[in-house]
Amino acid sequence: MASKKTNHVVPSKGSGWAVKKSGASKASKKFETKEKAVKYAKEISKKEQTELYIHKKDGMIQNKNSYGNDPIPPRDKKP
Template sequence: MAGKNQHVVPDGNGGWNVKGEGNSKATANFNTQADAINKAVQISKNQQSEMFIHGRNGQIRERNTYGNDPFPPKG
């Protein structure tokens, strides 16, 4: 079973949070988006889940899968 998807989101104070999907509180807070992405990648690989990177405007700008992603798709 896959773990929670991880989201890298702005924290509103100039930093970046890593949040598990559906969580109200951040798992971790960082000064730079790069540091937050590194932590989110670690968690996503450990939980075999997806990671979503949001821009400052809140829109998803990138996503990566670290679980069972059958690519290329069968069929």
């Protein structure tokens, strides 16, 4: 079974933030601020209908968003 493609907003080595695809060794794009990286990553994830993981400075996952075709709407969203 193939793993689902995901995008990640991660701290960049040195300074700033990077957007990486799952399994990629290099960042798709680097940004000075986390906000710019998240905005770009959301656009990409919506286009690709993939999951987006937003990490904190320490690398831990802070937030996760799904932009795929979820069969069931999230519980906090009314249909």
